[in-house]
Amino acid sequence: EVQLVESGGGLVQPGGSRRLSCAASGFPFSPYWMIWVRQAPGKGLEWVANIKGDGSEKWYLDSVEGRFTISRDNAKNSLFLQMSSLRAEDTAMYYCARDGVPGASDYWGQGTLVTVSS
Amino acid sequence: QSALTQPASVSGSPGQSITISCTGTSSDIGAYNYVSWYQQHPGKAPKLILYEVTNRPSGVSDRFSGSKSGNTASLTISGLQAEDESDYYCRSHTSSSTPYVFGTGTKVTVL
Numbered sequence: 001e002v003q004l005v006e007s008g009g010g011l012v013q014p015g016g017s018r019r020l021s022c023a024a025s026g027f028p029f030s031p032y033w034m035i036w037v038r039q040a041p042g043k044g045l046e047w048v049a050n051i052k053g054d055g056s057e058k059w060y061l062d063s064v065e066g067r068f069t070i071s072r073d074n075a076k077n078s079l080f081l082q083m084s085s086l087r088a089e090d091t092a093m094y095y096c097a098r099d100g101v102p103g104a105s106d107y108w109g110q111g112t113l114v115t116v117s118s
Numbered sequence: 119q120s121a122l123t124q125p126a127s128v129s130g131s132p133g134q135s136i137t138i139s140c141t142g143t144s145s146d147i148g149a150y151n152y153v154s155w156y157q158q159h160p161g162k163a164p165k166l167i168l169y170e171v172t173n174r175p176s177g178v179s180d181r182f183s184g185s186k187s188g189n190t191a192s193l194t195i196s197g198l199q200a201e202d203e204s205d206y207y208c209r210s211h212t213s214s215s216t217p218y219v220f221g222t223g224t225k226v227t228v229l
Contacts, residue, residue, distance in 0.1 A: 035218075037164075044121070044223040045156070045164060045207050047216065059217050062119075095163055103152025103211050104169035111163055 002026040002107045004096050009112030012086050016116070022079040022096030022109055030054070030074040033099035036081050038092035039111075046092075049081065050099065064090075086116045119214040122146065122221035124207075129227040135196040138224045140208030141189060146219055148189040152211035155184060155193045159204045167206075168193065195226070203228045 008020040022034070035050040049060045049070040058070050069082040079096050093113050097105035123141040130136040140147065140155075147153055153171045156164035166175055168184040171191060181196045191210070195202055208221035 037220075045158075045209075045220045047209075047218040047220060050217065061216055097164075101166075101169045101173070101175065103150070104154035104166055104209070105156075105164075106166050106169075106175060108163040108165070 002098070004098065004107055004109035006094065006096050006109045006112035009094065009114045011115045011117065013118050014087060014116055016086050017082070017084040018086065018114060020081040020083065020094055020096075020112055020114070022081075024077045024079065024098070027098070027100075027107075029072075029077040034072060034079045035097045035099055035105055036070060036079075037095045037097060037105070037108075038090075039095070040089075040092045043092075048094070051079070083114070086114075088116050090114065091116045119146075119212055119216050119219050122208055122210060122219055124221040124224045126222070127225045127227065129229055130195075130198045131229045132198055132200065134198050135194060136198060136226065138193045138195075138206055138208075138226070140191045140193070140210075140221045142191075142210055142219070143189055145214055146189075146210040146212040147186065147191050149213055150211040151186070153184070153186060153191040154209045155182075156207045156209065157204050158207065164207065198228055200228050202226060 003025045005023045036048040051070045067085045093111040095111045097108040100106035155168040158164045
């Protein structure tokens, strides 16, 4: 069974940093693009970043470029999102997902909530 | 990259069919067949229900179908059921600086 489990969320002060993790199981992790998507409270889904299976390609939402870094450890079946210079507008539930079919994310984690507030 | 445009809400009675539109541009929906749709119940993670415009993942009801014309994609739910009451989001690949863009989301209400 494919499982994605996020962790690392919590309360962070503006300007602070946080590292999110996503533990993958039930499938061969390394071949798949992986993605982070966020959802601010009461708002819609927003793609944040994605990374190729071997880590050689990374893409970012314009508003997080330079502040967020997506990475992965294929030996540990894990995906990460290092977030720095956090702003109030980064407050959201952060989901990791697998891009397992062409142009779409077929499995999602349950999400981890990041709250940026003083 | 602006979000794709969806109606804020759509409603229908049990058994009816409803259609949700998702309007983009010639740089996203109009350029690629990588349009996907997600269902999200309150407090839950999104669930993929359609990909590549018309394809259903295994286990997804055939009451869900998709189409695309020009810069607009559509999701049709036929034989509406109470369990279909949810939020729905489209997503498309884009040729802009970011590879993906989501729609604004549509709340479906079953009357």
